[in-house]
Amino acid sequence: MTHNEHFAKEILRFANVLRYDVVKMIHQCGDGHPGPCMSIAEIMAYLFFYELRLDPQNPQWQGRDRFILSKGHACPIFYACLARKGFFPAEELPKLRTLEGMLQGHPDMNKTPGVDTVSGSLGNGVAIGLGMALGCRMQGLDSNVFVIIGDGEQQEGVIWEGAMSAAQYKAGNLIVFADCNNHQSGGKVTDLSSLYPVAEKWRSFHWHVQTIEGHDPDAIRQAVQNAKAERDVPSFIECRTVKGKNIPYMENNNIWHKRTPTAEEVVVAGKVLGIEI
């Protein structure tokens, strides 16, 4: 097996491990958003295990890369990444959405080690990320700021204020992924208030723009390398994804935007994801 094949296989395997973590967590706590986690699993696996410069022993390390899950309702997969990186013990995961736990229903920087900002009030991640990117640049840090937004999330006007400013300030250290699964809470994005073709809009805001298959590890890695090579222009990566990806009863089925898997559905997920249970 070549190095590249090994890389892709590892990302795909690890993305499924994260997916199963999510299914278990939401089943255990009885509430949450599984579908929106599944569409970003490969992106999260790549970022947290191959890309982000982080120190789990020192979450506030100044030289770290920053990460913002702007579509904050997908936080279970963010928490699974942080636990598996060693930011906190895995025993915290089943306490998702409990008052005594550190893992709230949307990311909270004051409660969870490794979370750089609150999010979940949709639309804010690009502008917050721009502030972080400029702050890093002012301090002479070579850190990159990675943001994941949803496709429906781009209906929020503040996204475009951030987009406009980022190009103006030449924030080349800001990289935004858009999880383009064509679903949002209320239905299909293209049926509600379509943003498509979305890449053209970001191009017109003077961003470096790429469109990739969002479940393809090699495409994700190459797109990030291309984005990092652009030092004077912020980068937008349109990721074509499938909501509920890799769990057949969830794929493209919008009732799984927010729904709790039953015990039987957890077992089925483990089997289809190839996780030994």
Ligand SMILES: [Mg+2]
């Ligand atoms: Mg979506």
